[in-house]
Amino acid sequence: xVGFYDPPYLAKKQKAWENLMAxxxxxxxxxxxxxxxxxxxxxxxxxxxxxSGESSAINYLKELIFEFGAIDLGFFGNSxxxxxxxxxxxxxxxxxxxxxxxxxxxxxxxxAAVSHLGAFKSNHTPILxxxxxxxxFTHRPFKFEAAWIMDSxxxxxxxxxxxxxxxxxxxxxxxxxxxxxxxxL
Numbered sequence: 001x002v003g004f005y006d007p008p009y010l011a012k013k014q015k016a017w018e019n020l021m022a023x024x025x026x027x028x029x030x031x032x033x034x035x036x037x038x039x040x041x042x043x044x045x046x047x048x049x050x051x052s053g054e055s056s057a058i059n060y061l062k063e064l065i066f067e068f069g070a071i072d073l074g075f076f077g078n079s080x081x082x083x084x085x086x087x088x089x090x091x092x093x094x095x096x097x098x099x100x101x102x103x104x105x106x107x108x109x110x111x112a113a114v115s116h117l118g119a120f121k122s123n124h125t126p127i128l129x130x131x132x133x134x135x136x137f138t139h140r141p142f143k144f145e146a147a148w149i150m151d152s153x154x155x156x157x158x159x160x161x162x163x164x165x166x167x168x169x170x171x172x173x174x175x176x177x178x179x180x181x182x183x184x185l
Contacts, residue, residue: 001129004035006060013038017060024068030105032073034114034129036082036097037061041072045095047080064100071106073099073129077116081125097127142182157184 002023007016024031039061040046064070080093099114106112109131119125148154161184166176 002031002033002035004033004037006036006038008038013060017064021064021067024064024102030102030108032099032101032105032109032112032129033070034097034099034127036124037100038096040094040096041065045080047091047093048085049092061100069103070100071103073101073106073112073114075099075114075116075127078125079116081116081127083119083123097124099127099129144185148185154185160184 002020004020005016007013020033024033037060039059041059041062065072075095075098080095081097082095083091083093085091097116099112101109101112111133112129112131113133115128115130117126117128158181161181162177164177164180166173166180168176
């Protein structure tokens, strides 16, 4: 496993990537590299600001992936790992932090998963590489399906669940009624 930090300074950037490529080229075993690459690989990893295709600068990350046939391990969590700006259309976000692996490493750890964690006092979010994640149930938020309205029994299910007696303050009653309705649906 290699940890990598791409310096944001142009004077140091080329040397850092040359060193990483030389190291990976000399290492004949399976490898995974995680860290801050300071590059995106496609426009889905960009929100706001310039698109990657608009720049004539070398994208060292794309070169690494191409040269080594490496695989982006993907991610769970927020789509972006770096942000600048705070509000609205002025916010710029990118997925700069990621895990890249050789095919042989990916075959050795097929269940490996990268998670984007919450940012804390940084404009980057930490990333977590789990080589053997447990199968676990992930809670999904409730979403009302519009197709349910077409079912003739939907209205009575909602009405019956909503009319269940609930005790407590008004917000507690509302919460309990919503929970009953969700569970009934």
